[in-house]
Amino acid sequence: MSTPVWITATPPATHGELHIGHLAGPYVAADVLTRYLRAEGEAVRFTTGTADHASSVEVRALRHNRKPEEVAEGYRAAITADWLRSGVEFDHIVRPRRDKGYGRWVQDLFSRLFAQGVIAPRTRLLPYCEPCDRWLYGAHATGSCPHCGADSDGGMCHECARPNDGGDLISARCAVCDTPAVARRCRRLYVPLEPFRETLAEYWATAGLPPRLAALCESLVEDGLPDIAVGHPAEWGLPVPVDGFPEHRIDGCFEAAAMHLFGYDTKGPLPRRAIHFCGFGHSFCHAVLLPVLLLAQDVKLPQDFNVNESYVIEEGVQEGNVWALDLLTEYGSDTLRRHVLQARPLGRRTVFHRERLAAARRELDESWNSWLARLFASVREECGGRAPQALPGGTGWEILERRLHRGVDDLREAYGPDAFDPRRAVAVLDEMVRSVADFGHVNAHERCRPSTSCRHLPALAAQLAVASALSAWARPVMPEGADRLAAALQVEAGRSVDWHALTGPLPGTRLAPPSGPVFGF
Known part of the structure; x- marks a missing residue:
């Protein structure tokens, strides 16, 4: 060793x-x-x-x-x-x-x-x-x-x-x-x-x-x-x-x-x-x-x-x-950790503003938790609570996947000891979540198309893959919520921050979403 x-x-x-x-x-x-x-x-x-x-x-x-x-x-x-x-x-x-x-x-x-x-x-x-x-x-x-x-x-x-x-x-x-x-x-x-x-x-x-x-x-x-x-x-x-x-x-x-x-x-x-x-x-x-x-x-x-x-x-x-x-x-550890990393005083003093801490909680609720709640609800309603029998896909998936790969490179740099910048890591994670949330909203309309059945399932599989990746990518910043997400998806916690984590739960896996928010409370 x-x-x-x-x-x-x-x-x-x-x-x-x-x-x-x-x-x-x-x-x-x-x-x-x-x-x-x-x-x-x-x-x-x-x-x-x-x-x-x-x-x-x-x-x-x-x-x-x-x-x-x-x-x-x-x-x-x-x-x-x-x-x-x-x-x-x-x-x-x-x-x-x-x-x-x-x-x-x-x-x-x-x-x-x-x-x-x-x-x-x-x-x-x-x-x-x-x-x-x-x-x-x-x-x-x-x-x-x-x-x-x-x-x-x-x-x-x-x-x-x-x-x-x-x-x-x-x-x-x-x-x-x-x-x-x-x-x-x-x-x-x-x-x-x-x-x-x-x-x-x-x-x-x-x-x-x-x-x-x-x-x-x-x-x-x-x-x-x-x-x-x-x-x-x-x-x-x-x-x-x-x-x-x-x-x-x-x-x-x-x-x-x-x-x-x-x-x-x-x-x-x-x-x-x-x-x-x-x-x-x-x-x-x-x-x-x-x-x-x-x-x-x-x-x-x-x-x-x-x-x-x-x-x-x-x-x-x-x-x-x-x-x-x-x-x-x-506020819980997830909210407080991401807030202090965003406000970390490097090179100059920074000032604690309570409304900015409250804004960190709103970001988790309105972006992270809102997207995950919609995703789990869709899997429950469309697939009986199990990971769909479909490969990741959907309108815009290839573009989103490329962005996520670039984001992982940014994350690894921000997390690494040579260019350590946890504030940058939080910003990259937020952008990833906003992008996949937009992807989910766009592809939700596939359920309304009568021409072909099950066109919406690849987009659900894609979002589950991103959620699985975030349980690894976000864990250094918010370990409590990341482990809660990994347990909900039945995937291993604490995986490496790399693009290999962009793999969803096996098709047919019964998900176990928490009764409350995934990140924070």
Whole structure:
């Protein structure tokens, strides 16, 4: 068996539930690519985790007078349930507080890197809150990014994706009590990136980075690669396993990068290709720190990056109306998946408009489900609910078939890792459905011709062939409805996205259409 393609998605911090922006970012898109490659017979390893030790978890716990472990456990369960309901199926979700051996594995990696000199101590300024008597690192500190001026937490700016060291955060304040911070000298452990300058520059040059990520990496090289703090004086997280730092915890960004390696066993055969899905605000961890951890262990592998921008909520929409659980309950996974793929923020921010989500449901109801309902009704009325004894045909069938073949080529390109574009895939699928629906309307009039009997049956067979193909072609985007359609037609689910799928159920096969809509609900 060949070594798999390794696909990762950013581990979310467990300080809150998933909202629609998370689904529009890395998760649904990565699942689409995974499903497509598996249908093609490729071996795939699809992994993520939950960032239970993120500083934002502790901040939420402090604000609500709860224990951090309670916050992490509660939201981890909610996040994994939302993934399941949205059809995002991981091979491994790393659970930092539950996976056996995880904590020791991360600490052992940290210790090895320290012994190799990859991690070294430095003394720098770090914000401190005197009323709270707490060092302010990560989400504990708020202020303005020293690089772009945007609102930022300590450690990483999610706007420009450049790191800050906490002490250079402009107008730093405590995230819990909002008191202005004072700067104090603090001895911490760092990964100096400058020794990796040439290796990283070569790696980035061959990785085919998206333009904005390439600009970030080139700017880091131009300005001088920074030292990245990988430990902090704190109470929450994995203890730093280095003598002299008894009250320090491992940084969340370091742990998130290490989590990917734990999710993929680096002691076994290396993947032939790694594809990382992340938001731009998290790209430093994926494109800088993770490669350093790999390079420090002499692990080299081809890597690609699918980076999305932010999917922001339109002004006036209440926060409670954008949670993944609520939208999945109201619209279902098919509708929500196709919507977030259409609205996926590539190269620029996009805005969530609830009426566009409602429009996605209308498209499924008025185009996809309407055509399928007419088709199943015609088979029931004309053929007793069985696939007709006829070859695909009808007026315009040869033209439609050629268009569908061209459409499959477009689909394969849009689904494939080299030109991945799920928004294009949705558009191609919609055009296919509109074309076959028109074909069905035109050929329905064959039943009214008295000159020849059964002229309408080849058109029904043709439409059943297209429906069968769509159960394969649409499955990466809408797996729930696609599998429902395959079951209705008594054909195999999860077939390859190619023109061979354009084969209807065997003549005489009794169809089992669902009582409700095929796609969505």
